[in-house]
Amino acid sequence: MTETERPWYQDGWLVFGIVFGLVPFTVLVGYAIRREHLPRVTPRVSGEVRHSLLSEPELKLSVWHQYPGPLQSGRLIMTVEQSTEDGRAKPIIEIHSFESWQPNKQNAVQLRIPPNQFTPDREMSMTFYLEARNMKPTQVDGVWFGTGWKSKAE
Helix, strand or coil, rough: CCCHHHCHCCHHHHHHHHHHHHHHHHHHHHHHHHHCCECCCCCCEEEEEEEECCCCCCCEEEEEEECCCEEEEEEEEEEEEEECCCCCCCCCCHHHHEEECCCHHHCEEEEEEEEHCCCCCCCCCCEECCCCCCCCCCEEEEEEEECCCCCCCC
16 A cells, blocks of 8 residues: 555544544533433421520521432532621531432431521521532522521512
């Protein structure tokens, strides 16, 4: 064979283009399609104010999910902000990482807000961001006021 009669797979530029152009493009498109078909899991949140005899009230938050199986390799980011008397917000951020998180309330993640950071007569805005390998990232926002959740109509 002469130089011009080589088969297509022996042409260096064509193979280079396939390996570094077509293959990464195919992988990225496949990854995007896979992420699009992942389920959306909404975390469930409950809260209660605990009163003790000798101290101020404490807010206890519980976060869990009801996906029909464990969530894999993810994290839950909980952000709680309450404005102070001078108008500035003091955030409380807690990150819970997990390899496997089983569903239902008995496997809930707990967040306790101590009395020195919790004032029942002020609103507390809360954000819960959940992401895992086998779900779409989800964010839930809420407002705690007094002893319960503030409705969105207020």
